[in-house]
Amino acid sequence: MLTAMTSHTDADLLALAARLADEAAEIIRTIRARGFETITKTDSSPVTEADHAAEAHILRGLRAATPDIPVIAEEEVAAGKQTAVAPAYWLVDPLDGTREFAAGRDDFTVNIGLVRDGRPVLGAMALPAYHQLYTGGIGLGAHRTDTNGTQPIHVRKAPAEGLTVLASRHHADDKRLAEYLNGRPVAKLGNIGSAVKFARVAEGLVDLYPRLGPTMEWDTAAPQAIVEAAGGNITLLDGSPLVYGKTGWKNPPFVCTGTL
Known part of the structure; x- marks a missing residue:
């Protein structure tokens, strides 16, 4: 039976998000193994049974354990559910990279993040095809869990020979990418889908x-x-923070960096 959490420390909330992301990853792997149908949403993006099953599992878990924290989830929003911004709320993408998943590629993720006062304070991200789970939060460090156990992770200082860059597969031909990278010391450029790039x-x-x-x-x-x-x-491109709670939930362009 699902019950509400008795404590709401960030460590407890991160453990909850990690468990649900890991369980959703197993649901996705199971559906992938037996086959699935892909349909097109009204915004022309794809959705599958795996998106809906993973989201349903995550929502049940979050709402049972933290009934006082609202949840905004991709497929519920696509179905027309409106949830007001609150001082703290969960953001859920049950299968980020559905195009990759539907095409038989491996770069797709399960994302569960907690936003507080417009800032993401903790998150869990599962990579189902890689059997990897990434977690992190303010004051909690960042970790990767895989078949070798759990270990801390950290960004690296950019090597002297140049930057390794990952960009979107879906937007690989965007002329703005070449313009943005012009003049930067790029040693290697790759294109993959989904939030795997952040990991x-x-x-x-x-x-x-x-x-x-x-x-x-x-x-x-x-x-x-x-x-x-x-x-x-x-x-953002001008160096200002990427903040949350925006009307329509849409982000402007941004950059994700290690230690440059």
């Missing part, structure tokens, strides 16, 4: 992720908390 920055494999195309707050809240807990930064 690679947080664990020190990648130095820069410029996001010049559209994203939503549920895409970025959990990853931002993890990257910042790992010592990285996420800012």
Whole structure:
């Protein structure tokens, strides 16, 4: 039976988000193994049974354990559910990178983040195909859990030979990317989908992720908390903070960096 949590420390909330993200990842793997249908939403983006099943599981868990904290979730918003901004709220993307998932690729994630006073303060992000779970929060550090156990992660200092950059696969031909990178010492540039790019920055494999195309707050809240807990930064192009609680939940362009 699902019951409300007796404490609301950030460590407890992060453990809850981590457990639910990990469980949602297993749901997604199970559906992927047996096959699924992909349909197109009204905004022309894809959605699958895995999106809905993972979101339903996460929402049940969050609402049972933390009934006093509102939840904003991608598929509920797509279905027309409106939830007002509160001083603290959960942001859930049950399957970030549905295009990757539907195409049989491995770069998709489960994102559960907690926003407080317009700032992501903790987050859990599962990478189902890689059997990896990333967690982080203010004062809690950042960690990766995989088949080798749990270990702390940290962004790296950019190497002298140049930056390793990851950018969006879906927006790989965006001319703004070449303009943004012009003059920067780039040693390697790759393109993959979903919030996996944030994880690679947080664990020190990648130095820069410029996001010049559209994203939503549920895409970025959990990853931002993890990257910042790992010592990285996420800012708008002018260096100002990426804040939350915006009308329509849409983010402007931003950059995710390690230690440049």
